Amino acid sequence: MCGMTAEAAIGRRERKKQATRESLIEAAFGLFTDKGFEATTVEEIADAVDVSSRTFFRYFASKEDVVLTFQEEQQVMFLELFRARPAEEPVVTALKRAAIEVARACEEGVAGFDSQRFTCLQQLMETSPAVMASSLQHQQQKQQLVAEAVAERMGVDPATDLRPHVVSAFANCGIRVASDCWQQGRLNGFGTFSEAIEQAFSLLEEGVNYPAAVTR
Amino acid sequence: MCGMTAEAAIGRRERKKQATRESLIEAAFGLFTDKGFEATTVEEIADAVDVSSRTFFRYFASKEDVVLTFQEEQQVMFLELFRARPAEEPVVTALKRAAIEVARACEEGVAGFDSQRFTCLQQLMETSPAVMASSLQHQQQKQQLVAEAVAERMGVDPATDLRPHVVSAFANCGIRVASDCWQQGRLNGFGTFSEAIEQAFSLLEEGVNYPAAVTR
DNA sequence: CGACACATGTCACAACATGACACTTTAAGC
DNA sequence: GCTTAAAGTGTCATGTTGTGACATGTGTCG
Structure with missing residues (x-):
């Protein structure tokens, strides 16, 4: 327990994944609040985080x-x-x-x-x-x-x-x-x-x- | 009440509409039972009744x-x-x-x-x-x-x-x-x-x- | 460093759903 | 009965969701 948080314990790859996931959620909630659910497309959410739409569907079904x-x-x-x-x-x-x-x-x-x-x-x-x-x-x-x-x-x-x-x-x-x-x-x-x-x-x-x- | 059923009382147009609607339901249930819900497409249902897919969506949202x-x-x-x-x-x-x-x-x-x-x-x-x-x-x-x-x-x-x-x-x-x-x-x-x-x-x-x- | 696993991008594609417009049938008025 | 409006339908075009396949990069571990 040398001061390492659980976050630092795992590798960079995992950390990045968590980050994009969280970013996607964040962006999605933001857009949904602004424009409503049906009015915002998956592409918009993905673009906001600068990933492809395909990647979005790798995180969320x-x-x-x-x-x-x-x-x-x-x-x-x-x-x-x-x-x-x-x-x-x-x-x-x-x-x-x-x-x-x-x-x-x-x-x-x-x-x-x-x-x-x-x-x-x-x-x-x-x-x-x-x-x-x-x-x-x-x-x-x-x-x-x-x-x-x-x-x-x-x-x-x-x-x-x-x-x-x-x-x-x-x-x-x-x-x-x-x-x-x-x-x-x-x-x-x-x-x-x-x-x-x-x-x-x-x-x-x-x-x-x-x-x-x-x-x- | 000269033997007219409620069905005959309404016009031909309405009768046809009811007929296609019922046919669509019938065909849909049949296909769903056979192939499952996701496996059957709207087009298949429509084809089975010989209407266009577009028409299907005029009957069902x-x-x-x-x-x-x-x-x-x-x-x-x-x-x-x-x-x-x-x-x-x-x-x-x-x-x-x-x-x-x-x-x-x-x-x-x-x-x-x-x-x-x-x-x-x-x-x-x-x-x-x-x-x-x-x-x-x-x-x-x-x-x-x-x-x-x-x-x-x-x-x-x-x-x-x-x-x-x-x-x-x-x-x-x-x-x-x-x-x-x-x-x-x-x-x-x-x-x-x-x-x-x-x-x-x-x-x-x-x-x-x-x-x-x-x-x- | 090098081999491997994993995340992502790109492309292609199927299905759902909707809008626009044209065409036919039905209903209704004179 | 003929005309005209209304309603149903087909066709075409389009947008969005969701998935499969394959290539490419990036991280991990020996």
Whole structure:
């Protein structure tokens, strides 16, 4: 540990790769913010970083893929936090706490979590159907991992028990709904994203099978 | 009502349009089933019906759009059935019953609901990410309508209350999870799609905030 | 230094999607 | 019935996404 950072430990080639990758993301987010998602072409992004379009597709499978980078990081963090929750906590409560922590990180912009990009991603999803679609799909795909973690915590077999899948799907939904409603300025009074998440998951904790006449 | 069907009441032009549209769907599903979604080109579909590719895009906004036709119908039926549920039923219960009815219709192939196409759609979603993505997006989009119906039933304002949105999102999830797990042959013993739906929604009715040790 | 692996550029190409314009069929008015 | 407007379709051109093949440089390691 002679003061070498992890960055310096790896070779120049790897460093360059990371650099162009990061540059591409940076350029992409910039252009998307300025001109919108569909209006900016892959060629423009590549040109901005001075690489060929072909190279862009060696880093990202599609134009959508660039913006999902961020979501991927969120997902990883979420899963880690969830696994770290104390075992005594009921499942949904643990999921809620984990989700809130991620939301906070996004808001405050902790360690690599750029809050500006977070906002940008939210807006892109609203304005661009393509981004929305791939975001949903990505989340859906990652949901499988959450289901496994949930099953482990519950001590049941995810291959035969429906419950962990249902729970993880609902967690997904909670986050999505909170995000949507927060974006649209719903939630009378509540401002932050994490508060929206809190609210959505609390409903799930309490149960949602409301009778026809709702008074509370 | 001199024996004229609704079909004959409209003009020849409209009839032809419906015919080509239906033919396109038919041809598309056939080719998708045979060769898979990505492997069949729009041109092939168009050729099969003897129209130009350009015409295809006058009927459907995209290749994905063809397969979503069916999902759209399901959605419409679901909303109708939900609205028709007795007011005394708790919300989630009503959603469950409606979902089960739709599932039954798909299985049995009632009135325009071809059970073969239903199966095909399910498989396409599993095998083709593009289909999955657009399906998710379509469902997400239609969820707004369900939220409004839920809000109406609950007697609350969807613009300021988070609950109807959460509930409709969860309903969506329930259907999705049931579909996925049913496809993958999970659900020890339970065979039909409607039974899977039943199971998923029942969990939601009962509440899902399970403690760490699950015994039941 | 020299051999090798890897990243990138260039070229070619297929498929999706859309705009513009011309042509035919259908519907509607007199 | 004839005319005229509207709607559907075909053809052509074009832009963008995404991928395969091959050549060329640049980094890595012995």
